[in-house]
Amino acid sequence: MNLEARKIEFVQEFLKLQSEEAVSRLENILKKEKSTLDNLGLESMTEGELNKRVDQSEADFENNRFKSSSELLAKYE
Template identity: 75%
Template sequence: MNIEARKIEFVKEFLKLQSEDAISRLENILRKEKNTSDDRIFEPMTQDELNKRINKSESDFRNNRFKSSSELLAKYE
């Protein structure tokens, strides 16, 4: 069954629902899915943004503004 047919079947079954609780749960699932799919929109950095980020990271490292991996791991243990 292709996705269009599955959507139609889902809508038919949804329209048969009589439980407000079930409808609310499905609305919440749909809302969450919409929010996560909005998060999937990815805007790549420009070359200039990437270079600035690299320069800042290197500067932070030279000026001892970083945490080691063992320090980070200890924080979450």
């Protein structure tokens, strides 16, 4: 299930809620998540941007432009 379908399903289930307490809890979760993302300065990527990054990563791997996990771990030990 892709992200758009998951969001639609979530909204449909949200609209069925009858508990004000449950709605309040979900509102608080959404506010916290939005605040966290805003503070990190993260922006979502379009599908095209994501595909471009995947293609670049695959090309880097094929051309041996990467570090192994053991190399990365050694750097921080």
